[in-house]
Amino acid sequence: MLAALAGCTAGPAVPGRVAVRSILADLHCGGDSPGVRRLADAAQWEALLRRIARRRPGVPEPGAGAPDFSRESVLVIDMGRRSSLGYSVSLAEREARLRGARLEIRVAWEEPAPGTLQGQMLTSPCLVVGVPAETHAEAVVLDARGRERARENPR
Numbered sequence: 001m002l003a004a005l006a007g008c009t010a011g012p013a014v015p016g017r018v019a020v021r022s023i024l025a026d027l028h029c030g031g032d033s034p035g036v037r038r039l040a041d042a043a044q045w046e047a048l049l050r051r052i053a054r055r056r057p058g059v060p061e062p063g064a065g066a067p068d069f070s071r072e073s074v075l076v077i078d079m080g081r082r083s084s085l086g087y088s089v090s091l092a093e094r095e096a097r098l099r100g101a102r103l104e105i106r107v108a109w110e111e112p113a114p115g116t117l118q119g120q121m122l123t124s125p126c127l128v129v130g131v132p133a134e135t136h137a138e139a140v141v142l143d144a145r146g147r148e149r150a151r152e153n154p155r
Contacts, residue, residue, distance in 0.1 A: 017095040020105055021130045023067060023074065025090055028055040029126030031078025036139045036152035039074040039128075042066055048076065048128070072130040077107065077141050077150055079126065085119040086112030089127045092144055096131060103136035105129065109143040 030051050031037070039045050045066055067074045079089050092106040107127065112118050131139075141150040 016098050018098055018103065018132050018135050020091065020094060020096045022091045022127065023130050024128040025088070025126070026052050027085075027088075027123040027125050028052055029076060029078060029124055029128075031076070031080055031124050031126060033078070033080040034150045035078050035080075036141060036150050037076045037078070038139075038152060039067075039069075039076060041069050045069075045074065067130050069133075071133055073133050073135070075105075075129050075131065075139055075152065077105070077127045077129065078124065079109070079150075080124065082123045082125065083120065084112065085121055085123065086110070086116070087123060087125045089125055091127065091129065098135060101137035103131065103139045105131075105139060105141050107141055107143060107149070109141075109149050 028051075029048065039048065077089055079087055088108075088110045090108045090110075092108045096106070097104040139152040140148055143149050
């Protein structure tokens with residue numbers, strides 16, 4: 001019976017849609033410009049955690065909560081370097097749309113309103129997400145209005 005249940009969850013719940021999960025969001029992920037980069041393995045995951053930990057204590061130790069790279073692709077969505085606080089990126093939907101080999105991930109791409117006071121601090125906000133492995137060749141990040149904010153280069 002467990003094998004039957006596992007088979008039911010292997011494919012997308014809705015054709016053209018795949019589950020996407022938030023793994024980590026942080027203000028200091030290191031990307032200089034907006035983009036999407038794929039982490040290939042646990043070594044790259046641990047390197048990302050070490051880079052964040054150097055900038056901010058209290059980040060999970062490498063190995064803690066590591067993604068299962070045999071089952072999911074891990075994508076880092078970078079907002080790029082910012083000169084103040086008030087920027088963040090988070091998942092807007094728990095499913096991504098699959099259009100052929102292109103995966104469209106909807107996010108809340110938050111920027112401070114013009115003229116508002118913000119603490120001056122260099123940040124590079126990011127969101128790390130997991131999607132089922134081998135579902136796409138290219139990932140595109142769209143904001144709530146459908147504007148493209150970042151793109152992964154096709155493999």
